[in-house]
Amino acid sequence: METRKKGPSGRPRGFDADQALERAMLVFWEHGYEGASLAALTDAMGISATSVYAAFGNKQELFRKAMERYATGPSDYLVRALEQPTARGVATELLAGTIRTTTRPSGPQGCLGVQGALAASDSGREVRDLLADWRNDSCCRIQERFRRAADEGDLPPGTDPAVLARYVTTLAFGIAVQAASGVCGDELRAMADAALRTWPPV
Amino acid sequence: METRKKGPSGRPRGFDADQALERAMLVFWEHGYEGASLAALTDAMGISATSVYAAFGNKQELFRKAMERYATGPSDYLVRALEQPTARGVATELLAGTIRTTTRPSGPQGCLGVQGALAASDSGREVRDLLADWRNDSCCRIQERFRRAADEGDLPPGTDPAVLARYVTTLAFGIAVQAASGVCGDELRAMADAALRTWPPV
DNA sequence: GAAGTTCCGCATCGATCACTACGGAAATCG
């Protein structure tokens, strides 16, 4: 499993795979998995369908890679939120990051992990389940962080980390829906500020 | 515009249009607007495509009628919530109704108004905007109810009805996403109880 | 019964879906 190039490698590909994946992610983000046709994807990526399948497998694999890129790119605020020193900081950073990413002026509105495939036909069931797992995993990671906060005395006694994690992720997913509906960031920030003023909701 | 039957009416339709629309709504609810194919719809409705177009126009019109049925059926908890005597009662009934409808054991999980068309291709843009308007309208009606509550002294001075309405609808939409992810009703109820324990979040 | 109207199953429309076979062009090797 050498990463070095060895042997006759033939003609190298004539496009930037990273840039192509970035553009594919934006199309999936805006139109969802099933709403993004191969024609729309290849058009945005600037390459032919042949190149897409040679470089990424098929549409489903392309979406998986686009989702990974989304998780480590536009959605990396989750990691930064988990690194906050206090539970309140975690919630604050999570909601602020969600609002920032879902209402960015240039780019799709909403969250790829939510609107990528919330409901789908039978052929899109796997992708739908993939995103559901991603959302539940996000909730679990926050729950673990809140459990640690409870152990550290950062949360009032009797606070249930699971309920608290479900609460902040519900707000985050709701923000994603509001953003997809065209609600602006300022209004969502005012809402998040109000919600965080009573923290934690024991 | 008589509702009576007059003149030669020809052969009456051989199916129950109300029942067919109910079944179409369930298919749209589960698979979304674009994820519900005409084949799946006609199969569930028990009638041919010809009958669908004769009775409901086209797929988009069928969805509009299904959405109206959803608003006055499974989603009628919104009206009951708005009729509650206190602002706290409005929020409590809204969240309870949302959880009840989005996690019913038999039937689709989630909310048709959210997952019906959160992201869509170009051909589904009109339906997507229709649902976005429905969501924003729901928020506006709640905002008006909270404004009345503020006038009646039912809310602390300085409370912004718009922010409060955005808060409860964000929770409701988030609940719909959680339900679509397979989260059970009990867990969501515990979360809603915690959120309502600190009310209002001024 | 006769005339008129509507229903609806069958077959199919063109468009688009995700996907791929083919082959010439281009680049890397010895």
Added chain:
DNA sequence: CGATTTCCGTAGTGATCGATGCGGAACTTC
């Protein structure tokens, strides 16, 4: 250079999409 390997544009695969034309059957009113 020649040989080899890979890329990728063109064209087209069968399947499915939403939506209809047709015509016989069924039901109405007269």
